[in-house]
Amino acid sequence: xxxxxxxxxxxxxxxxxxxxxxxxxxxxxxxxxxxxxxxxxxxxxxxxxxxxxxxxxxxxxxxxxxxxxxxxxxxxxxxxxxxxxxxxxxxxxxxxxxxxxxxxxxxxxxxxxx
Amino acid sequence: xxxxxxxxxxxxxxxxxxxxxxxxxxxxxxxxxxxxxxxxxxxxxxxxxxxxxxxxxxxxxxxxxxxxxxxxxxxxxxxxxxxxxxxxxxxxxxxxxxxxxxxxxxxxxxxxxxxxxxxxxxxxxxxxxxxxxxxxxxxxxxxxxxxxxxxxxxxxxxxxxxxxxxxxxxxxxxxxxxxxxxxxxxxxxxxxxxxxxxxxxxxxxxxxxxxxxxxxxxxxxxxxxxxxxxxxxxxxxxxxxxxxxxxxxxxxxxxxxxx
Numbered sequence: 001x002x003x004x005x006x007x008x009x010x011x012x013x014x015x016x017x018x019x020x021x022x023x024x025x026x027x028x029x030x031x032x033x034x035x036x037x038x039x040x041x042x043x044x045x046x047x048x049x050x051x052x053x054x055x056x057x058x059x060x061x062x063x064x065x066x067x068x069x070x071x072x073x074x075x076x077x078x079x080x081x082x083x084x085x086x087x088x089x090x091x092x093x094x095x096x097x098x099x100x101x102x103x104x105x106x107x108x109x110x111x112x113x114x
Numbered sequence: 115x116x117x118x119x120x121x122x123x124x125x126x127x128x129x130x131x132x133x134x135x136x137x138x139x140x141x142x143x144x145x146x147x148x149x150x151x152x153x154x155x156x157x158x159x160x161x162x163x164x165x166x167x168x169x170x171x172x173x174x175x176x177x178x179x180x181x182x183x184x185x186x187x188x189x190x191x192x193x194x195x196x197x198x199x200x201x202x203x204x205x206x207x208x209x210x211x212x213x214x215x216x217x218x219x220x221x222x223x224x225x226x227x228x229x230x231x232x233x234x235x236x237x238x239x240x241x242x243x244x245x246x247x248x249x250x251x252x253x254x255x256x257x258x259x260x261x262x263x264x265x266x267x268x269x270x271x272x273x274x275x276x277x278x279x280x281x282x283x284x285x286x287x288x289x290x291x292x293x294x295x296x297x298x299x300x301x302x303x304x305x306x307x308x309x310x311x312x313x314x315x316x317x318x319x320x321x322x323x324x325x326x327x328x329x330x331x332x333x334x335x336x337x338x339x340x341x342x343x344x345x346x347x348x349x350x351x352x353x354x355x356x357x358x359x360x361x362x363x364x365x366x367x368x369x370x371x372x373x
Contacts, residue, residue, distance in 0.1 A: 010341050013235035020231060027224040034216055041209060041372050046174070046191060051373050058368040062361055069227045069357045076139035083152055090159045097163050101170030 026068045033061050059091075147351045151358045154320075158362050161316065162369055165309045172303050184274040186291075190302040192371050198265050212371045215258045216363065219321075222251025223360040226328075230353045233346025238335060241349060245332040248356065252325035259318050266301075266310065269293025274300040310370065317362055324359045327352045 067073035193208035225247040232240035273290035299307035
């Protein structure tokens with residue numbers, strides 16, 4: 001290929017050890033939270049409390065992925081909030097609709113499954 | 115460039131309206147990727163919220179996990195549905211395989227962020243290395259999902275009996291059901307299988323597109339496109355998409371396999 005002849009001179013910087021260590025720490029935190037989720041899955045009875053703990057841990061994991069891996073925590077604050085705020089409303093929407101579904105099943109005018 | 119300097123606004127005579135500064139401190143491409151990801155998050159939220167609502171409309175299984183049996187009358191508990199692993203037929207290993215899939219996807223997210231870090235340093239060899247690991251992680255996840263779907267579709271050894279109303283005789287009868295598709299489901303109510311296929315399928319398709327994009331980035335790194343351009347920002351943009359795919363899986367994992 002012709003472009004090999006005018007390949008630009010590129011200065012390769014050495015690895016940023018501090019940054020890489022931080023990334024692996026985040027990976028470790030994500031791994032540990034997932035492991036704890038596993039333990040809870042087999043030791044706690046099913047119910048609202050268990051579900052709430054899982055949802056909370058999921059949000060913590062999501063915060064690490066978006067904040068550190070996707071670098072959003074270090075972006076301009078306006079950008080961060082324009083992404084985070086809509087998702088806060090989405091969480092509210094989830095809670096509202098699941099509650100709605102529970103009330104719906106109490107009415108029980110639909111006969112599922114038979 | 116990726117990080118515009120705020121110094122341009124200070125004492126210099128150039129006003130912000132003269133151009134040269136990016137809104138919200140990110141490049142056009144990255145901002146557009148963020149907006150796309152937000153809209154994609156809305157799509158996934160729509161699917162997951164509908165799943166949550168429909169699930170809470172169905173009766174939940176209330177007995178002990180040991181006595182659990184599949185029935186179309188109540189929503190199943192996940193550790194009884196997803197308990198198979200490849201090559202060990204009949205062995206009960208609840209959630210082990212999906213746990214492995216989660217680990218693979220998180221690891222591929224880590225290798226992706228390491229590729230982005232290497233890109234910042236213009237280290238072409240390191241970008242190639244980490245992109246290859248990321249592609250490998252994505253492909254492994256996809257093959258795992260293919261196996262999981264196959265197992266879900268084929269079903270367990272013992273069929274579930276379902277009460278069906280016969281419109282010809284006017285009587286109810288019991289029919290055996292094995293496996294699941296969009297018409298029948300041995301694991302629970304029909305909606306359960308439908309949502310499983312739609313949500314994990316939609317996510318799997320995102321992983322597939324992500325692997326394609328990752329390969330494109332790898333290819334263009336190898337051919338030296340980004341070196342000539344003087345910036346590896348494309349790695350960053352596709353990296354955002356790849357992390358998003360990982361992020362969605364975190365939610366799918368919780369709502370399908372844990373709760």
